[in-house]
Amino acid sequence: MNAPQRLPTFFLSHGGGPWPWMDGPMRQGYRLLEASLTGLPASLPARPKAVLMISAHWEEAAFTLQSSAAPGMVYDYGGFPPHTYRIVYPAPGAPELAARVAGLIKAGGLPAALDGQRGYDHGAFCTAYPMYPQADVPMVQLSLRRGLDPAEHLALGRLLAPLRDEGVLIIGSGFSFHNLRLLNEAGRAPSAAFDAWLQQALPDPAGRAERLMAWAQAPAARIAHPREEHLLPLMVAAGAAEGEAGHCNYLETEFFGAITTSSFRFG
Template identity: 75%
Template structure:
C-alpha cells in the first residue's frame, strides 16, 4: 500500500534523552511522533529521512549499512553525546534513491561515512524506539532552492509504492533568536496560519511553497530556510494529494506555535 509522506517538526537538540522542563516542553510533539506508526497503512520496509541538518553540493545519499551517530548540537549534558540510535542502513535503497534522483536530471552523490544527525535520530526514537526499521538519510542541496526540493520530492514519489516512508525533518518555526526571548509568538502564529492555508489542499500548493518567502512573517519564522526545505520534499512526493496537520501547539518552549504535516 502507498505510504504517506510527512514534514515533522523535530524539536530542540537531543530532547528525547533529557528530563525536567526541557523534556516536558516536548510532550505534545513526542505524543504526535509516537502516533505516526499506527497511522500508516502498513509498517514501512524502510524510512527515507531528509533532515534539515545536512546540506551538500548535490543531493547526497547515506549509503552505509550501519550508520554511526553525528552529535550536531552543543551545550547539552555529557550523556547526550553518547546516545545511540542503532537503526540499520539500507544500501540497496540508497542506490535506488540515487537512480531516481539522476533519472529526474538532478545531481546526486553518495556518502558512506555520514552518520545519523539529530534531525533524524531525535525524530525517529519516539516513532521506532527499537530502531528496527532501516533508515537512509538524504541531504538537502546547497542553495536551498524550493523548486529543486519540490522536484526532488516528485522524483522520489515512486518509493511510496515500494514500502518506503518519506520523512522530512525540520521545524515549522526556526528562529532561535526569537524563540527564547518571547518575540517569536506573533510571527510563529502568522507563519503557521499561512502553512495551514497553503498545505492542506493540493490546489496551488507547489506554487505557494515556491514563493514561501512572501508569506506573512516568513523571514522572521525562517531567517535561513534549511528547517523549512524538508517540507518541500515531503510535499513534492505527494503532489496532488491532500494534506493534514498531525501536530499543532501554541506553547512550544513557552509560546511558539509549531506544527507538523502529513500528505497523502
C-alpha cells in the same frame, strides 16, 4: 503476495538537540510533539520497510545519500549533558535503497551522490527514536542541496514519489518555526502568523507547489525562517505527494511557552 500499500509523506518538526534523551522541564516541554511522533506509526496503512529521512541538518553540493549499512552518529548540537554525546540510535542503514534513490534522482536530471561515512544527525535520530524506539526500521538519510532552491526540492520530492509504493516512508525533518533567537514571547506573533499561512497553504494540493515556491512572501516568513534549511524538507514531502491533500498532524501554540509550531501529513 500483495503489493505494499502506498504510504503517506510527512513534514515533521523535530525539536531541538537530543530532547528525547532528556528529563525534567525540557522533556516535559516536548510532550505534545513526542505524543505526535509516538502515535505516527499506528496511523500508517502498513509498517514501512524503510525510512527515507530528509534532515535539515545536512547540505551538500548534490543530493547525497547515506550508503553505510551501519551508520554512525553525528552529535550536531552543543551545551547538553555529557550522556547526550554518547547516544546511539542503531537503526540499520539500507545501501540498496540508497542506490535506488540515487538512481531515481539522476534519472530525473538532478545530481546525486552516495556517502558511506555520514552518520545520523539529530534531525534524523531525534525524530526516528520516538517513532521506532527499537531502531528496527532501516533508515537512510538524504541531504538537502546547497542553494536551498524550493523548486529544486519540490522536484526532488516528485522523483521520490514511486518509493511510497515500495514501502518507503518519506519524512522531511525540519521545523515550522526556526528562529532560535525568538523562542520566547517575541516569537509568539510571527510564529502564529507564519503557521496560519502553512495551515492555509498546505491542505489543498491545487496550486500548493506555487504557494510553496513563494513561501518567502508569506506573513512573517523571514522572521520564522531567517535561513530556510528547516523549511526545505517540507518541499520534499509535499513534492512526493503532489495532487494529494495535506493534513496537520501536530499543532502547538505554546511551544517554549509562546511559539506556534506544527507538522503535516500528505496523502
